[in-house]
Amino acid sequence: MGSPLDWIRSTGAPVVEDQAAAERRANDKEANEKEGAVATDGPHGSANGENDGDSDAISLNAQHGVQAIEALTKVWTKNNLILAYATIWVIFFVDALQSTMSGSLVAYVTSDFYAHGLTATTGIMSGLIGGLSKLSLAKILDIWGRPQGFAIVLFFLTIGLIMMAACNGVETYCAAQVFYWVGYNGISYTISIFIADTSALKNRGLMLAFASSPYIITVWVGGPLAQAFLDGPGWRWAYGVFAIITPVVCMPLLGLFWVNYRRADAAGLLPKREVVKRTSWQSVVHYFHEFDVIGLLLITAGLALFLLPFSIYHHQAEQWKSPLIIAFIVVGGVLIVAFAFWEKYFARVTFIPYELLMDRTVLGACILAATLFVSFYIWNSYFFSFLQVVSGLNVTEATYLTNTYSIGSCFWSIVVGILIRRTGRFKWIALYFGVPVTILGVGLMIAFRQPGVNIGYIVMCQIFIAFGGGTLVICEQIAAMAATSHQYIAVVLAIEGMFASVGGAIGSTIAAAIWNGVFPERLAEYLPLESQGNFTEIYTQLPVQMSYPIGSPTRDAINAAYGDAQKWMIVASTVIQIVSIISVLVWRDIKVKDFKQVKGRVV
CATH class of the missing domain: 1.10.287 (Helix Hairpins)
Incomplete structure (x- = not known):
């Protein structure tokens, strides 16, 4: 395997400086960095991406996908830009709606197959592959182009939805989840890259928050929609309907890509690509190594x-x-x-570009992403079931409450985006507000997510976590992007996404381990004698748990077992949050207000 510089050369990216020069510059920057210092250069080229003589010229040394999007932003009109962001909003709306609905249906799907205890397990493999696939997707976006990558992940999402609609066992459902999450994560990731391509760094947090704003609406619709499918045609139709709707709403963005790429090509803005003649087998071998x-x-x-x-x-x-x-x-x-x-x-080509990962701001952002996902998936994995069984909420009410995080974080991220635009900084917001408020919200649930506690206290905790999480998600992405140049954004965000998905898988694993270790043991201990014979049905099926009247000895025993399992899950979730403090402290205090990182007509 070659050095990191060999990796840069193999992908067609410019070698900006040799290692010794990079170390000298890093040392000089470290010595001069103070609160308020302007970071004028990223670790892998200029922060504004000006690697050629003309600051607004197409980057001649960048990969084809980066060159193509820079050419697109030079030829499209203001109306095209507005239409693109309007289309993105609609795509996120549909994705958020079906994601919210799907989250409400998982427990019923696993219960149908007598496997409610595997609710968290279904997400482990799919979460891992969904996150790790972003690194390969980043290659596709940079080498082939943004629309090609978008079309591929749209195909995976659609196949996943079709498989979930037709699954006949929890194994098939898990396999479908792999396709679904590769597609779902891929679409949100590809659109995030597109937003990074078409927005100034100081406005990027605000535009990312804008793209996520549909969750503020869909949280009120997803629950009733899930309930309507459960009461009507069944959960299979819930997935089947969106297998049709999702491709339809994504097509306009692909069309916009295609039209403007043709316009840029006709204008001669795309640098000529060197044609490499390969046989079919040589192409397979080349991309086999290129995608590692x-x-x-x-x-x-x-x-x-x-x-x-x-x-x-x-x-x-x-x-x-x-x-x-x-x-x-x-x-x-x-x-x-x-x-x-x-x-x-x-x-031959490294899976993880170490020279990017070892930048302390990038690495800190990645570790923060992993920590947040570990913590979230520990406390959230059986939260919906808790609300239905212990708190006695129906599907719609439980969906509203579980999505308090989505509403609050999406609303608050807009505020954070405005603050970053005005102040030009992000570290202080994460360190002095995002981290402590998140820890407070998660920690309070140790006392409040128990049987007999007023539901209002749980809502309060969710609001704290939403405001803290909304702050940290925006800040971590801006931190990762601010530390590099335009041509490396796709790779950096892919690494960040990989850390998040691995964190989510670890969180789901911990949650499932605690649940399967504590809940059945406590359930067997607490169940009255007349219900001991139904232990397996009670443990494996959510509807059976809810079939016992509230206040009955059996329902009280189930609630008590839930409370014991939830307590240990939230303790683990709170402890892991300590890592988030360290991960933010290591960031450089980069001023993003004056960066010119992208080219052409952008927001």
Whole structure:
């Protein structure tokens, strides 16, 4: 394997400086950095991306996908720009609606297959692959182009929805979730890159918040829609309908891409690409190495095999002593180690560009993303079930409450975007508001997410977490993008997304391990004698849990078991938040107000 500079050369990106020069500049910057200092250069080229003589010229040394989007922004009109963002809003609205609805249906899908205890497990593999696939998607966006990547992930999303509508077991549903999350994460990621391509850095937080604003509306619609499908044609139709709607609403954005790319090509703005003649087999081999397929398989399989035993061990007769569980952990660990050796010694193109990851602002943003997702998935995995069983809410009411985070974070992220635009800074907002408010909200749930506690206290905690989380999500993305130049944005956000998805998988694993370790044990202990014979049905099916009248001895026993499991889940979620303090402290205090990072007609 070559050095990081070899990786840059292999992707067609410019080598801005040699390692010694980079170290000298980093040392000089570190010595001169103070609160209020302006970061005029990113670690991998100028912050404004001016690597050629003309600051607004197409980047001659950038990869084709970056050149193409820069050419597009030079030829499209103001009306095209407005139409693009309006279309993006509609796409996010539809995606948010079906995502909110889907979240309300998961417990019913797993219960239909007598596997309610696997509610969190269904997201582990899909979350891992969905996040890790962003690195390959970043390559597609940079090498082939933005619309090509968008079309690919739209295909995966549609296939996933069709498979969920037709699944006949929890195994098929899990497989469908993999396709779905590759597509769903890919669409949101591709659009985030497009927003980065077409907005000034000082306005980018505001535009990202604008794109997420549909969640403020869909939270009120997703729950009733899920309930309507459950009461009517069933949950299968819920997925089937959106398998038709989603491609339809995405087509206008693809059309806008296509029209303006043709216009830029006709204007001669796209640099001529050197045609490399390869046979079909040579092309397969080239892209096999370019996308580091072996590295992707090793890290995905390794993490999945290592994490899955923590959520499925309870279903084995010998539990942790089961040969299957032991084999999963050992083989998973070996594959993770093999991935590290492969990347260091054998991979022609590295899966993770280390020179980007080792920038302290980028690394801090990635660790913060992972921490937030670990914490979120621990406390949120069985939250919907808790609200229905312990708090006695119906599907619509529970959906409203679980999506308090979506409403609050999307609303507050707009405020954060405005603050970043006005002040030109983001670190202080994350450190002095985002982190402490998030820790406060999660920590208070230890006391308030218990049987018999007024639901209003839970709502209060959700509002705290929403405002804190809305702040940190925007700030972490701006931090990662501010530390590099335009041509590396796709890779940096892919790395950040990978950390988030791995964090989500770890969080789901911890949640499932605590749930399967605590809930059935406490349930068996608390259930009255007359209900002991129904233990398996009560444990595995949410509708059976809710079938016992509120206030009955059996329902009280179920609620008490829920409370014990929830307490330990939230304790773990709160403790992991300590890492978020450190991850924000290491950021450089970059001033983004005066950056010119992108070219052409942008927001």
